[in-house]
Amino acid sequence: MTRIDYRTHTTLITGASSGLGAEFARRLAERGSNLVLVARRADLLEALAEELSSKHQITATAVPFDLTMPAPGEALAEELARRGITVTSLVNNAGFGTHAPFRQEDPDRIQKEISLNVAGLVDVTKAFIDQLTGVLVNVASTLGYQPWPNAAVYGASKAFVLSFTEALWQESRGSGLRVLALSPGPTRTEFFDVVGSEDMARGARMQTPGQVVATALDALDRRNPPPSVVSGAVNWLGTLISRFATRRRTVLAVGAITQRQTRTSRTGRAGTR
Template sequence: MPTLDYSAQTVLITGASSGIGASFARALAARGCDLVLVARRRERLDALAAELEAAHGIRATALVQDLGSPSAAAELHSAVTTAGLRITGLINNAGFGTFGPFVGEDPARLAQEIAVDVSAPVLLSAAFLPDMMAARQGFVINVASTAAYTPTPRMAVYGAAKAFVLSVTESLWAELRASGVTVFALSPGATSTEFNAVVGTDDATAGARMRTADDVVATALAHLDSRDPGPSVIDGTANRAGALGLRLISRRATATLMHRLTDPARRARRTTGQEGPV
């Protein structure tokens, strides 16, 4: 049984216009949460907010914000305060990846990736955690990735960003255990979202079997509802087994294996039946 009174929560979700963020919004609205939906696409946000208000009778506030801006966290905190909202839950879901050899990547795109994937969740957590701690209640879910558990050749910055999110979140979990605020990292594996479209290639998930965004959200909310949530949770039995297995081999072997798995030429050979599975 859930230990959280969802009907008393106002949850801010970044990257809420699609994928895992939109699934979080629908699942939480069905539980009675009021929502603050944050993304860059106004039309999608407004449509989702209207859908959820009509279906569940909750309040859904749409805020357009580019999380790559250094002032994004402060602007969002100011906006919700001005609107008279008290955020009791924060889901740092927004993020994107790039795929290809590091040498040759656009430095401006990499800087944006770091801003959205690393700086935004840190600064948003810093902005909203003090109010939760003062009330001695609330939760923060930071969306990491199974890429956090291994080197990720051809997605070096993305993997490192998610490893950062995992590490900082697990540290916050330990710091805040007695505060009344729940903090944990959620690590999806390959998920059927717009991620590959944004990256620009299906090679980003190396042909892995996809979970759904609803699967990922169900894992997260089950963890949140557990009696004593741990610092992190990985979605999917196969993903959990994979992360555990990689801890049993050397970093050298892991990096070499991942370099092979993310090789587009290898995936092309598998697609045409010229190479069997690893």
């Protein structure tokens, strides 16, 4: 495969108002791609679209949209068709996590988490995949490589994204479409603001959005891109636990890590009061 000329593409990015989504927008605009920026926060989307259009002489279109609605892919495709926009690359970045023992989770919050992380991602992918000729990037997580107590729903949703995307990678071979599951570890974004704590990352070295997006684009630039990539050598080593241990040992080991993170967090909060 030759390197992609993004100047011939229009890339749809979900969750584009901040964090990894905004970083994907900036990096792809630098490479000349036109953009469709999708998220709920219209003011941030419009400011980013204006910034990138002016700086890189590309067309960036802000489309405020709630991807937790039923059948978001069809509705989004209809909106873009109404505007005369044809998407040729897709970055499914929208998603959020919750962190608490499952018994304590809010049912409505869980439903929205599954709707966005799983159902929304699948529906948007289905709506656009037949017209994609460039790249399809689905943002998974290192938590998708093993069960993660106290983030059971989030980890399971990202395990789904990882498996789903790797299957699409195989199905798309020979079509010219490059499919990639990107698995970041802890990253300096608004993710932990939404979760409500940084317990999930306690003791971990966080990457920047720039480092994570560079990992994805470097993988897509390869002559033979892989089906998935983990951002950061330490994070990659952490995913190996599920490859060389039994399921029982894996979940017990991860459980010990999460318990230690929670104890450290509680001690830290008590010490700062």
